[in-house]
Each structure stands twice: as structure tokens, then as C-alpha cells.
Amino acid sequence: MPATRLDPIDRKILAELQADGRMTNVELARRVGISAPPCLRRVRTLEEAGFIRGYHADVDPRELGFEVQVFAMVGLQSQAEADLSAFEERCRNWPLVRECHMLNGEVDFILKCIAPDLSTFQQFLTSELTAAENVGSVKTSLVIRGAKDEPGVPFDVLEARLGQTA
């Protein structure tokens, strides 16, 4: 069910579209070594099978005035499934929260937040996040500087892995 159903051409297509999602189909076909029609059919199949979830322009937050990035570690008071789900649903409705992952270990969730400035974030932190029902502890860490931010998946790791098996 995993990448086994994908042949090397499919994986190349995914890698190319991950690197440049606006590449024309003919250029993509040229790069993966087949002609345009089957290439397009493969892309559609990959989309429908869920390998490709969508295409997004990578917009620079700072250019748009989002100067602040923060990671927030959140502990809940109750970890019952209904309470976990309720918190996740809250996160989905907070636009400043871009990512929310449930973790193992001491803390229950890690949130990646983005905000125009510190005061906007701190208002969100005190009025919304900390004040939300069932939220026990919140520890925040400001991003001082970004060192790496690669979207997607490391295809070289995948190929190395499949190379071993093949």
C-alpha cells in the first residue's frame, strides 16, 4: 500500500513537483523521460490517490509583515480523547496557529504560531490560548532565526531506501 505501488517514474514526478509545483506538464514529462499524455495521467492518478494533497505558493511571511514565529508547548489538564479532540478543534480555528501536533512525553501538544508582531501574539497567548478550557501549561519559545525550512519529504532518503531493497 505504501510507495511500493509507485515506480521510479512516479517517484520522480513527485520529487519534481515538490521542487517546482508550477512546472508545466511537458517540462515534467521531459524530465521524467516520458511523453506528456501519460505523464499527465500519472499526475492525476497521484493526486487522486492522495500522494499529492495540493499545490501551494510558498509565501514569505516576513515580507507580508509576519515578523514573529513562536513554538508553544501545551499541556492539558485532561487527556481524555474528547478533551484532546476539543483542543485540536480549537487550534484549527485559530488562524495564528499554523501547526498543531500531539506529542508523547511531558507535553501534550506543540503549536507553531505566526503573528505580525509580539503584542499580537501575546494577546493571543493570554486571551485565547492560555485562557482556553482544559489548558494547563503553556511554554513559548520565540524563533530567533530560521536556519532551515524545507517543505515536503526527503526523496533522496526514499530512493536510498528503495535502492537497498531492489
Add this chain to the structure above:
Amino acid sequence: MPATRLDPIDRKILAELQADGRMTNVELARRVGISAPPCLRRVRTLEEAGFIRGYHADVDPRELGFEVQVFAMVGLQSQAEADLSAFEERCRNWPLVRECHMLNGEVDFILKCIAPDLSTFQQFLTSELTAAENVGSVKTSLVIRGAKDEPGVPFDVLEARLGQTA
């Protein structure tokens, strides 16, 4: 210098392309309410000005066999600038590390990692990350489940903000 140089049409273009990076220019023009040629000119300008850093297919890691996501908190022994930079450069060369952000507070860096399985990650953790020069402490947290993972920027926050000023 920030979003001030962007008019409402530019912001709509960015929002639309963030939501669907493969939208045709004609469709984009229709949605923002202008004709295709000026729309394309705006897109090119936004790309060259750095508002758009690129376009990427959003590939599902799990479908490709990347079952494990981990956040790693890393403390260094020396925080001299040269040592910080050296660690960042190491992160850029580790394909399993998709993001690396320098933080304030107790820990120096947070890393978002992805791996095919736990043993691959643990091998990376012990042989590479923990073993790397100047690395003092590493605390890892497995992602149990993802609750939200929105790429990009919350344009509704931006519009609300600009609405106040305008």
C-alpha cells in the same frame, strides 16, 4: 517596505496562489477581478520581489512511507556565532531534518525531523545528531498524531489588520 506596497488585488493573488499554486493564470485573474495579462505581470512582480519564494506540491509523507515525525530540542555547548552557524549548516545537510529554528529560552534549536520508521530515526539520533560536534543535549518528542498542518500565512489576519488601518 512590508505589505504596504501591496494593494488588495496583490494580496488576493497571494492568498489564491497559496491555496492553489497550480491555478491557471486565467482562473486567477477571474478570481481577483482583473484580466489575465496584468494578473500575470503582478504574479511575476510578486515572485521577483520575493513575496513568492516558490511553488511546491504538498506530498503526503505517510503515503510515501515516512511514518515517523519527531521534534528534537537541541542544546549546544557553545553558543558562539561560529558554532551556531556550524550547527545550522549541519542541519541543512541532514535530509531527515526538514526544519531547524533557533529559539530563545532554555533550548537553542528546535528541529522537525521525518523518517521512514523509528529505527531509522534512532540511528540518525544516536549516530548523527547526538554525536555531532558541540551538541550538548537532545530531547526528542514523537508526533503521536497531527491535528493541523497549514502551510503558509493566515491572510485573514492580515486583512483584518489592514482593515483597521485603512
Add this chain to the structure above:
DNA sequence: GCTGAAATCGCCTAACG
């Protein structure tokens, strides 16, 4: 069954007003 070739259709993208 999947690939490649041909043909149609629609889009991209210049030039001009």
C-alpha cells in the same frame, strides 16, 4: 494496459492602446 502521436482546445504572453 499502458505508451506515444496527432489534433483540438484553451492558456500564456507578448505588443499596443
Add this chain to the structure above:
DNA sequence: CGTTAGGCGATTTCAGC
């Protein structure tokens, strides 16, 4: 910014392996 217009890509159809 809109319109026009020519060239190219996208996408369906059909034939071949």
C-alpha cells in the same frame, strides 16, 4: 489595466506495442 493576437501547453482521441 484592457484588448488583440500569435505561439505554446494542456488534454482528449486514437493507433501501436
